[in-house]
Amino acid sequence: MSSSEEDFKSTIxxxxxxxxxxxxxxxxxxxxxxxxxxRLLSTVGKQLIMxxxxxxxPIKLHDVHQWARHSHLRLLKSxxxxxxxxxxxxxxxxxxxxNSIFREQLRNALTGGGDFSSFGVPYRGSDDSSSSSSSRxxxxxxxxxxxxxxxxxxxFMVGRAADVRPPSDSVRGILKMSKLMEEGADGMRITNRxxxxxxxxxxxxxxxxxxxxxxxxxxxxxxxxxxxNFLFQLVSLQLGKSYSxxxxxxxxxxxxxxxxxxxxxxxxxRDPKRFYPTHLIASLTSGSGSSExxxxxxxGDGKKDSGGAGDTAVARSKIPGTSVMAKQRFSELLAPSEKxxxxxxTNCRVYAYTDSPLHIAILNLFVxxxxxxxxxxxxxxxxxxVRRALSHGITxxxxxxxxxxxxxxxxxxxxxxxxITVTDQIRLWEKEKNSLHPSPAHLYREFAxxxxxxxxxxxxxxxxxxxxxxxxxxQLVVSRQxxxxxxxxxxxxxxxxxxxxxxx
Amino acid sequence: xxEPVESDASLLxxxxxxxxxxxxxxxxxxDSALQQTIIFINAYLALKPxxxxxxxxxxxxxxxxxxxxxxKNFVPEQDIQVYEQFRVVDVCILAGIKEMLMGxxxxxxxxxxxxxxxxxxxxxxxxKALCHINRVNESTLSKIWSRILIISAAxxxxxxxxxxxxxxxxxxxxxxxxxxxxxxxGDSVFLQQAADISGGTYLKLDVAGSESLLxxxxxxxxxxxxxREILYMxxxxxxxxxxxxxxxxxxxxxxxxxxxxLSIFCKMAPVCSTCRTKFSIRLIKPESRSSSAxxxxxxxxxxxxxxxxxxxxxLSQGTLL
Numbered sequence: 072m073s074s075s076e077e078d079f080k081s082t083i084x085x086x087x088x089x090x091x092x093x094x095x096x097x098x099x100x101x102x103x104x105x106x107x108x109x110r111l112l113s114t115v116g117k118q119l120i121m122x123x124x125x126x127x128x129p130i131k132l133h134d135v136h137q138w139a140r141h142s143h144l145r146l147l148k149s150x151x152x153x154x155x156x157x158x159x160x161x162x163x164x165x166x167x168x169x170n171s172i173f174r175e176q177l178r179n180a181l182t183g184g185g186d187f188s189s190f191g192v193p194y195r196g197s198d199d200s201s202s203s204s205s206s207r208x209x210x211x212x213x214x215x216x217x218x219x220x221x222x223x224x225x226x227f228m229v230g231r232a233a234d235v236r237p238p239s240d241s242v243r244g245i246l247k248m249s250k251l252m253e254e255g256a257d258g259m260r261i262t263n264r265x266x267x268x269x270x271x272x273x274x275x276x277x278x279x280x281x282x283x284x285x286x287x288x289x290x291x292x293x294x295x296x297x298x299x300n301f302l303f304q305l306v307s308l309q310l311g312k313s314y315s316x317x318x319x320x321x322x323x324x325x326x327x328x329x330x331x332x333x334x335x336x337x338x339x340x341r342d343p344k345r346f347y348p349t350h351l352i353a354s355l356t357s358g359s360g361s362s363e364x365x366x367x368x369x370x371g372d373g374k375k376d377s378g379g380a381g382d383t384a385v386a387r388s389k390i391p392g393t394s395v396m397a398k399q400r401f402s403e404l405l406a407p408s409e410k411x412x413x414x415x416x417t418n419c420r421v422y423a424y425t426d427s428p429l430h431i432a433i434l435n436l437f438v439x440x441x442x443x444x445x446x447x448x449x450x451x452x453x454x455x456x457v458r459r460a461l462s463h464g465i466t467x468x469x470x471x472x473x474x475x476x477x478x479x480x481x482x483x484x485x486x487x488x489x490x491i492t493v494t495d496q497i498r499l500w501e502k503e504k505n506s507l508h509p510s511p512a513h514l515y516r517e518f519a520x521x522x523x524x525x526x527x528x529x530x531x532x533x534x535x536x537x538x539x540x541x542x543x544x545x546q547l548v549v550s551r552q553x554x555x556x557x558x559x560x561x562x563x564x565x566x567x568x569x570x571x572x573x574x575x
Numbered sequence: 576x577x578e579p580v581e582s583d584a585s586l587l588x589x590x591x592x593x594x595x596x597x598x599x600x601x602x603x604x605x606d607s608a609l610q611q612t613i614i615f616i617n618a619y620l621a622l623k624p625x626x627x628x629x630x631x632x633x634x635x636x637x638x639x640x641x642x643x644x645x646x647k648n649f650v651p652e653q654d655i656q657v658y659e660q661f662r663v664v665d666v667c668i669l670a671g672i673k674e675m676l677m678g679x680x681x682x683x684x685x686x687x688x689x690x691x692x693x694x695x696x697x698x699x700x701x702x703k704a705l706c707h708i709n710r711v712n713e714s715t716l717s718k719i720w721s722r723i724l725i726i727s728a729a730x731x732x733x734x735x736x737x738x739x740x741x742x743x744x745x746x747x748x749x750x751x752x753x754x755x756x757x758x759x760x761g762d763s764v765f766l767q768q769a770a771d772i773s774g775g776t777y778l779k780l781d782v783a784g785s786e787s788l789l790x791x792x793x794x795x796x797x798x799x800x801x802x803r804e805i806l807y808m809x810x811x812x813x814x815x816x817x818x819x820x821x822x823x824x825x826x827x828x829x830x831x832x833x834x835x836x837l838s839i840f841c842k843m844a845p846v847c848s849t850c851r852t853k854f855s856i857r858l859i860k861p862e863s864r865s866s867s868a869x870x871x872x873x874x875x876x877x878x879x880x881x882x883x884x885x886x887x888x889x890l891s892q893g894t895l896l
Binding site: 106109110113114115117118121122124125126137138139140143146147180181182183309 | 581614617618621622623624660661662665787789790793794797798799801802804805806807
């Protein structure tokens with residue numbers, strides 16, 4: 072779970088890294104964007120920024136390195152490097168400081184200055200004069216709406232399109248562009264990437280979609296910075312509040328419409344001036360928010376009062392005030408689909424308490440389903456079924472993560488959640504499949520002299536490009552990356568020998 | 576005790592000392608210190624959405640919890656300038672402190688019975704903080720790393736010594752760090768011990784110099800348990816470990832220790848006021864102790880010492896560590 076999440080976070084970070092500096096400067100000119108980017112960074116990165124946020128003068132890079140304990144110096148250096156790639160940290164003649172725009176706007180985010188509407192303009196309607204009951208009704212509806220939309224898309228991907236309405240053109244466009252689906256002879260077909268996508272938690276899925284959206288914006292010649300700023304604004308909105316759509320630019324309105332198709336925001340047709348963010352987008356900058364509700368709702372199910380771990384934490388993060396009401400309010404928002412429903416036995420049998428065709432279809436990706444009842448499915452994890460999933464590009468970790476996140480409340484108490492025999496078996500099957508690694512290489516043989524071979528061999532060892540070597544046979548296999556260097560080296564060697572001959 | 580990992584949430588309790596007579600003596604006004612503290616709190620909330628916060632304010636008479644607010648449905652006025660989560664906290668803190676200060680002015684009229692002007696109820700804030708941390712730990716399954724930050728202005732008040740020490744050891748047991756930022760005046764003997772025992776950081780701010788409160792807070796006290804394993808924390812090498820006596824609440828270098836309950840006294844007494852043990856007069860009287868033994872032989876007040884004389888209750892004198 073965490074690994075896949077890291078992946079997707081790093082991809083949004085990679086996206087930002089790839090932006091040219093002048094773009095970054097424009098993105099940074101928005102406090103909401105600065106805060107959202109800040110939240111995506113690692114803990115140490117955040118601490119570095121905060122340590123330097125209120126420093127007026129640049130400090131020596133060497134001094135920054137002194138902050139780390141000796142055993143963690145490498146970690147600190149890598150974080151500093153990451154910040155520099157994101158253009159947050161600026162180095163000049165061995166002195167480092169924060170990007171001045173980023174510094175100013177992050178300060179603004181903390182103190183409440185700067186750009187007027189960067190955190191979204193709350194909607195002030197006549198009927199919505201701070202009555203909490205009305206927004207509460209909307210909250211339940213919002214969750215249902217978001218899940219319905221999102222699941223429709225996932226349904227569509229697993230190919231149960233017969234009983235669901237196909238999503239809009241823009242959604243299909245994005246699915247195609249992200250190579251989650253491809254155009255086949257008989258309509259759209261899911262790809263290997265699509266299979267992997269299905270097994271991820273919803274936060275990672277949303278990130279994937281948003282990243283695709285950014286790429287789409289590039290292709291359509293939309294202003295990327297505008298799109299990016301709007302995205303960062305969206306992720307910092309409060310769940311259960313409505314915001315005004317009146318001040319949005321044309322592009323932003325267009326985006327809003329398309330994100331609505333994904334269920335990320337909600338707009339009432341009768342009242343197009345306001346929109347609500349849904350839990351899908353509001354949980355993005357809270358790192359663990361995606362996985363925790365599932366676990367929390369599962370454990371806290373029977374005993375509402377004590378509450379689940381994530382339940383409290385997540386509820387507090389979104390709804391200020393640590394009241395019991397807020398907790399309950401959040402558990403209401405939880406979609407039924409996010410509660411655990413899978414039981415795995417040590418003999419690799421899988422029981423799933425679900426009637427959702429989507430869940431069954433996803434399980435069918437790597438479980439051999441045996442029987443189906445009205446609200447219950449049984450199946451077995453077999454070598455064939457797992458290998459089939461592996462051949463689709465789904466990894467063992469993804470399968471294990473999926474089973475763990477959706478484990479039945481009764482399983483949640485176990486440590487670890489899944490039986491070790493099962494997880495080990497899945498990993499073994501993966502290893503079995505991956506025991507052979509093809510990699511492009513170059514073979515060197517028929518060295519005339521043993522000394523020549525040894526010199527080349529030693530050089531190849533130094534630059535670490537040897538894949539295989541036999542000293543007796545005087546044969547050497549080097550990787551493709553190493554090939555040009557070895558060729559250079561041998562040429563140099565020959566030249567040397569010729570020169571020596573001439574001299575002699 | 577497991578190691579902190581990067582994804583763990585933390586719980587921070589900020590205890591603000593708003594003793595007006597102490598702040599009156601400082602170059603830094605309470606107002607600007609508050610502003611800087613609030614920025615720090617916002618920065619803390621910005622670190623992780625899961626981070627939890629409690630803010631306590633303590634004056635010389637009362638200690639109140641400002642955040643989370645008592646009124647659960649507290650919804651401040653809409654303000655589009657500030658991030659929603661921050662604003663609720665900010666409004667709560669400022670309103671709460673204003674209320675307390677106004678209340679203090681009214682109450683100042685009735686006599687300051689036994690209350691010294693420049694002292695604050697730090698022990699009360701600490702025990703409240705620990706209660707809250709305990710409640711959070713009980714009610715959540717996932718690990719939450721807790722720490723307490725005391726922004727202290729007032730001087731030590733010796734009458735608080737016992738309750739303060741009890742709180743500190745409780746914090747140590749719960750693996751709660753106690754960070755101290757001393758803004759005004761000289762070093763605090765008790766709070767130095769609090770930080771040292773609990774593994775936190777003690778910093779005395781030199782406001783008259785170039786140090787700013789905000790930069791210190793951001794640099795030192797923002798780091799969570801995980802970060803502290805990676806980065807160096809400024810520490811204090813010289814810590815004053817002196818204790819106060821239980822009888823007159825004075826900070827003492829040398830005193831008498833009850834061998835049964837380890838209570839500390841500055842003067843000899845025939846009966847221990849804490850555990851009611853009667854000391855044998857023979858042992859108490861200085862002339863009854865062999866002069867060579869008491870001469871220059873300093874004993875540490877630890878449990879071994881107490882055990883060695885366990886049979887006959889005695890009052891042993893020694894330098895307190």
